[in-house]
Amino acid sequence: MSDPAALTLADAAQALRQRELSPEDLLQACRRRIERWQPRINAFVSQELRNSPREGPLGGIPLAHKDMFYRTGRVSNCGSKIRRGWVATETSAALERLDAAGALDIGSLNMSEFAYGPTGHNEHWGDCRNPWNPEYITGGSSSGSGAAVAARLVFGALGSDTGGSVRLPAAACGVTGLKTTWGRVSRHGAMPLSHSLDTIGPLARSAADCALLLDAIAGHDRRDPVSSQEPIEIGIERPIGAMKIALSTAWIERNAHPEIAAAVLGAARALRAAGATLLEVEPPDFDLLSAHCLVVMQAEASAQHAQWMRERQEDYSSAVRARLEAGFAIPAAQYLEVLRLRSAWLERFRSTTLGGADLYLVPAIAMPLPTREQTGPRGGAEMPKLLAGVTRLTRWVNYLGVPALALPCGFDAHGLPIAMQLVGRPFAEGTLLAAGHAYQLATDWHQRLPPE
Amino acid sequence: MIEAMLAAQGVPLAPGRAERLAPGVNALAVADPLRAGLAFEVDATTYLLALSRNK
Numbered sequence: 053m054s055d056p057a058a059l060t061l062a063d064a065a066q067a068l069r070q071r072e073l074s075p076e077d078l079l080q081a082c083r084r085r086i087e088r089w090q091p092r093i094n095a096f097v098s099q100e101l102r103n104s105p106r107e108g109p110l111g112g113i114p115l116a117h118k119d120m121f122y123r124t125g126r127v128s129n130c131g132s133k134i135r136r137g138w139v140a141t142e143t144s145a146a147l148e149r150l151d152a153a154g155a156l157d158i159g160s161l162n163m164s165e166f167a168y169g170p171t172g173h174n175e176h177w178g179d180c181r182n183p184w185n186p187e188y189i190t191g192g193s194s195s196g197s198g199a200a201v202a203a204r205l206v207f208g209a210l211g212s213d214t215g216g217s218v219r220l221p222a223a224a225c226g227v228t229g230l231k232t233t234w235g236r237v238s239r240h241g242a243m244p245l246s247h248s249l250d251t252i253g254p255l256a257r258s259a260a261d262c263a264l265l266l267d268a269i270a271g272h273d274r275r276d277p278v279s280s281q282e283p284i285e286i287g288i289e290r291p292i293g294a295m296k297i298a299l300s301t302a303w304i305e306r307n308a309h310p311e312i313a314a315a316v317l318g319a320a321r322a323l324r325a326a327g328a329t330l331l332e333v334e335p336p337d338f339d340l341l342s343a344h345c346l347v348v349m350q351a352e353a354s355a356q357h358a359q360w361m362r363e364r365q366e367d368y369s370s371a372v373r374a375r376l377e378a379g380f381a382i383p384a385a386q387y388l389e390v391l392r393l394r395s396a397w398l399e400r401f402r403s404t405t406l407g408g409a410d411l412y413l414v415p416a417i418a419m420p421l422p423t424r425e426q427t428g429p430r431g432g433a434e435m436p437k438l439l440a441g442v443t444r445l446t447r448w449v450n451y452l453g454v455p456a457l458a459l460p461c462g463f464d465a466h467g468l469p470i471a472m473q474l475v476g477r478p479f480a481e482g483t484l485l486a487a488g489h490a491y492q493l494a495t496d497w498h499q500r501l502p503p504e
Numbered sequence: 505m506i507e508a509m510l511a512a513q514g515v516p517l518a519p520g521r522a523e524r525l526a527p528g529v530n531a532l533a534v535a536d537p538l539r540a541g542l543a544f545e546v547d548a549t550t551y552l553l554a555l556s557r558n559k
């Protein structure tokens with residue numbers, strides 16, 4: 053067998069079951085790749101075996117997670133200076149469930165400071181760099197999760213998504229990332245950013261791999277007050293012949309970079325060839341819903357950080373401090389009215405945008421990926437516009453609270469990944485993953501590896 | 505105004521920062537076409553029911 057680290061999670065699990073490989077083979081294969089790639093992309097903040105091997109559906113599969121999932125007795129730095137060296141006194145529900153499924157936890161991954169940044173810059177722990185080209189952003193805030201999975205350093209990783217933080221690094225790094233429905237995966241023991249928006253989801257090499265990880269981590273947990281009791285039915289092998297996919301072709305052609313529009317509309321044709329029916333619809337008001345998302349995110353994040361903002365402002369990066377300052381200037385009535393409007397907008401998305409469709413297809417990022425220089429501390433006057441462009445098509449999904457799957461559907465002229473985003477009804481993760489799986493059976497974008 | 509809001513919450517703000525924050529904060533106060541039709545009884549918790557209703 054060639055490099056075992058190049059297998060998908062599903063194939064690696066099967067090879068373990070059939071005893072073609074041992075957990076030690078997989079672990080050593082990942083460690084060899086980490087040794088080679090870590091100096092180039094800075095995906096890990098610590099490499100250590102953090103749990104004990106166990107039997108289970110993910111038994112012996114090496115994973116690593118964003119450095120914000122607490123584990124008793126282990127450090128969670130949360131990408132920050134303030135929590136550098138902080139030792140957790142409880143284990144997050146998501147890690148408990150992965151442990152129960154037998155997955156190995158081989159380290160913690162880089163992230164944006166307090167998960168509050170969309171690019172992957174981090175002045176405390178060093179920027180995470182894109183495996184396809186280290187001059188470009190990884191996307192954030194689950195930057196290390198996207199980069200590590202793309203470079204085949206681990207078979208999958210957990211991320212969190214408050215405004216796009218799973219889907220942006222998945223898109224920028226060419227992997228598959230699932231933003232779950234709000235409440236689908238328990239946030240107990242995960243660092244909070246914005247309680248009305250925070251979700252946890254997997255990044256992996258394929259929709260099938262994300263399905264295996266979701267199956268392990270989803271389910272009710274009474275320790276998270278908004279944890280849902282909805283049953284989880286994944287079934288990625290279900291045919292998509294009866295599936296209807298809505299999209300707004302004219303909007304994509306007008307608003308997305310031509311290379312990205314061509315790739316996403318090509319993906320729509322591939323889904324139609326796989327049996328799905330395409331329906332043209334008017335797009336949601338992305339910019340209005342993104343503004344609402346920002347109101348909620350900024351107000352809640354600033355409340356969460358209020359004490360440190362009073363006492364330790366100098367320990368934040370300037371970019372995160374500026375975002376937190378802005379949250380204190382949002383009037384309470386504005387924040388609460390935006391939350392009151394949330395149900396109405398969800399109803400509108402369900403009845404008007406989706407209508408009779410199961411999914412809505414849109415690019416994950418509609419503009420060419422910016423460089424780290426363009427969007428970092430020395431970025432110029434264009435930086436706010438670039439950052440707004442990167443997040444334009446992800447935040448609206450968090451405001452609605454619905455699930456979305458980002459998956460690769462091409463490459464641009466710079467050799468960087470292009471991704472589409474499938475958005476579904478609440479708790480329709482199974483439908484998203486089935487559509488993503490059908491697409492990935494017909495295409496090979498997700499199998500491509502960054503240049504060594 | 506921004507300076508006063510932050511001061512009331514005990515958050516210090518460097519000179520000139522309020523002017524730099526204002527455009528971003530003001531841009532979030534957008535006109536919403538659904539606002540006028542929002543029933544008086546709706547509050548933030550209604551959203552949990554909407555999630556189940558729209559699955």
